[in-house]
Amino acid sequence: MFTDMRQGTQEHWKVIGGEHRVHQQTTAPMQIMDTLRRLEPMELGFAANQLTHSLMAGTLARRDGASDEEVVAALCHDIGKVLSIPNHGPIAAEMLKPYVNDDIYKAIYWHQDFQGAYYYEFLGKPGNLRESFREESWFSMAEKLVDRWDAPAFDPGFDVDSLESFEDVVVKVFSSPKR
Numbered sequence: 001m002f003t004d005m006r007q008g009t010q011e012h013w014k015v016i017g018g019e020h021r022v023h024q025q026t027t028a029p030m031q032i033m034d035t036l037r038r039l040e041p042m043e044l045g046f047a048a049n050q051l052t053h054s055l056m057a058g059t060l061a062r063r064d065g066a067s068d069e070e071v072v073a074a075l076c077h078d079i080g081k082v083l084s085i086p087n088h089g090p091i092a093a094e095m096l097k098p099y100v101n102d103d104i105y106k107a108i109y110w111h112q113d114f115q116g117a118y119y120y121e122f123l124g125k126p127g128n129l130r131e132s133f134r135e136e137s138w139f140s141m142a143e144k145l146v147d148r149w150d151a152p153a154f155d156p157g158f159d160v161d162s163l164e165s166f167e168d169v170v171v172k173v174f175s176s177p178k179r
Helices: 010-037 050-063 068-076 088-096 102-123 129-133 139-150 163-174
Strands: none
Touching (some): 068 139, 102 139
16 A cells, blocks of 8 residues: 555555445444444533434434434434534534435524524524525524524433434444435
8 A cells, every 4th residue: 555645546545446435335334323422421501412312313203203304303403512512513413414315404504593593692693594595495404403403302201212222324324425
């Protein structure tokens, strides 16, 4: 193998591409599951910790008849908080981007501004930022994500589906990039 990318041959990149595909189909989905587990100690002032919140959002989406991509998006919408709370939406969106349709990607990216309808005014920000996106194709997806699955997902007593119950759908979505 080469030690400088500029030395790579077609044969090298064929091997590297194959190794990446194997990793994507086996390791990457389990990394998502492990990262979701890392949300558990994060309470951040809410009644439910961030893992319970994510499981509740995923459970609500699943019980609402959402598609596999939508269920995984609801489950993973706050996964970026493991790295950065202020930038968690764009981080989660970029993690999901290769695996979900563009409307879901953008809904995750901007979901915090949609949530802002419930609390931005208390933090000195305009509470109507979602309205600036009303004409976007993904507006209804973001509204559904936030209003039906995310905003109501803070009840620590809610009977959430287990993280393990989402493993098959996480593997399915994260094993096959669409783009």
